[in-house]
Amino acid sequence: MIGKYRWRIAALLFFAGMLNYLDRAALSVVAPMLKGELHIDDAQMGFIFSSFFIGYCALCFVGGWAADRFGPKRVFAWAAGGWSIFCGLTAVITGYVQLLVFRVLFGMGEGPMGTTTNKAITNWFPREEAGRALGLTNCGQPLGAALAGPIVGLVALNFGWRISFVVIALLGLTWLAAWLLIFKDTPAQHPKVGAAERDMIQRSREEPVIEGVQEHRSLASCIFSAPVLAVATAFFCFNYVLYFFLTWLPSYLMDFQHLDVKSMSIVGVIPWLGAAVGFLGGGIATDALGKKLGSVIAARKLMLVVGLGIAAACVLLTTRVSTLGLAVTCITVSSVFLFVTPQICWSLIQDIVPRNRVGGTGGFVHLLANLAGIIAPSLTGLLVQFGGGYNVAFMVTAAVCALGMVVVIVAVRGQQARHVPSTV
Template identity: 30%
Template sequence: MQDDPQQPRSKVRWVVAGLMWAAIAINYIDRTVLAAAAPHIQSEFGLGAMEMGIVMSAFFWSYALLQLPAGMLADRLGQKTVLGFSVFWWSAATAVTGFATGFKSIVALRVALGAGEAGAYPSNAGIASKWFPRQERATVAGIFDSGSKLGGAVAMPLIAFLLALFDWRITFAITGLLGIGWFVVWQFTFTDSPAAHKRVNAAELAHIREGQGARHADEDAAAPPWRKLLAHRNIWAMCIGFFMINYNSYFFITWLPTYLIKARGLSMMEMGFMASLPLLASIVVEIFAGWASDRVYSSGKLSLTATRKLFLVIGLVMASSIGLAAFAQSAVMAVVLLTIAKSGTTVAASQVWALPADVAPRNAVSMVAGIQNTVSNIGGVIGPIVTGAIVGATGSFIPALVFSSALIGLAILNYLFLLGKVEPIRFDHQPVERDERHVQRNADVSA
């Protein structure tokens, strides 16, 4: 770290944000490649529909179950080690999938992929708490989470192009190499503490710490047991709300193509274009929402609690448009409403991924993020199943989309009334953490 406080503020933290974004984009490309290659794999191995369903779900077995352990390890060992190892592990699992010999081996490799990817989001939440002040956390959350939408949007055409040039085995190997390259850059670029980074100057470090209150003061403090965290209402509110958001979000990467073809009568080419619009639009919307909420909070006009709740509610009101899409008279209007709905979930997500850094005790941010993401992925797992059951029982997508909209209504109530004051959870032995920026502002007003 350079020590001259008169120098212009360095911007290393935004380079870190770019690496966080790239990790999530690669994460979604690697988890999506199976969907595009599925017909080839099913044909070569002679897999039935039930066996292929097991292959597709195998990723989530380990991904959901290992969110909390991955978060705990990230808090204990450092996000550099855990995120770096996670990306290397899942990239190797992706590349090695090209050597699968049948049903059992490909299921095992998908479980391995989920185990590796479990460390991504909890680690990124922990990095946000260390490298960014409160007034920039929603922006960085919007940036890194938007990688999931870009990864999902570009994965299909990219992988389809690779499959046209090569066979499915080589395609897995090529996509796996993306993460290996990222891992090399990560090792030479990132440090767990901004103070330890050679390119972070004194001005940037002061800016980061000014907006962190007392968080940086005791970086070796022990994290509380995860069971104690579950006693706090804010943790429950975060988990319940994200569960309902993910229930809706997974519709766009599971049932949307089928809906557009069967319910709206689009051709395969039309579907491919229309299905990508919600994901592409949501990239821009999420980053803007994170930036806008940080500007509102920085202005001092709203507290952190009011800012988070305001943007959560705005996003979820937009997300409720999924129910209106069911009654749209044209396919174009349905896609417009679905694009608004998907964009709304990402407005909410920019706040959802800022909350762990806002409420977690010191050295427990990745753990809190892991708890939140464990529950949210249960919503992601059962959402497609429930949607399929409703469509199968009624023969229509309308009640399924209306039900999704109703869950969004419950999510709004959850964030308004169950989520309390957004501040670090404090146990009896911990000092109160203050936002030094607002303390100084109040002192200036008093003077």
């Protein structure tokens, strides 16, 4: 390995993802307490969960475009400051409407995160390490969700649920200070990056294009191409399952499996640890499979199909088991295979569009994918309250996950990548 500074950047992005998902999962952990205090029912709680993604989706594409235009350092700095402040302000809410508004603003702060992370990795890592880098940095996200149970749950039990949001906000502002001190937009701008490491990253970043597609493409031609739309659909289906778990798993464990807050905080960690294994292992396995098959795109397609297919089967199986242990096992196995897929989606964007369109295209894909965050929590709340309960919600989630597998099989068929020297 030539040089190591890029892995410090990966560590920064890892902790950003951890904090991001700790922030997001916090509300779901305290939802049973909050619902009682503010007199909110399940359907209303679903709308509150979804309101975050209204703001989130609004800034996904803008954040990706801004990362291309202004660089990931400035975009991530503004985003992290925004989400930390509005997460902290959750502590002062007094009613349903106020909570809805704050969740939208909080979502706007987190909107640029995914695309800006992908842009930073595009700038800082050679192409052959993209899967590993994305797997490593993104595995911080489920670990953050895992930590939400014990950290937020125990703080809420001992000091009240409002204090937990203040603690998370302070952690976010601490990360922001580290980001401003350590990160630069490119290796060439950083005085601590050696010439060998800079050259190795630059040489590997030749422009990838798909056969039959013009090498110099507009942003519109990138985002509306069939492979990109297929990636967006697969990402949407992944996100539907993710946000179903992220928003409703604590309530499922308490309302359906009859756990108390303390037990839920411990048991709820297990699926997210499985997700971290999937994130990290999926990135390593995809890079290795690409070398063996001689095609990174074929490897990523195969891993997407396997991951989404097994995840769908395990989510559906959850409705057929009768004990807490078996239910948690099914959810955990589904999480392992489900979380193989998101870094593959991000890697495919790097593989099938020019480097100077990675941010904008990634933002568009992220926007479409995170519409699932608006749909899944609200639909689940309605299903739980009016549509047959948690088992029906699990069945719908499994069907959506299976849809993603089918789209990848059909729409990514036959794509081959070749490389041309970068003009960026």
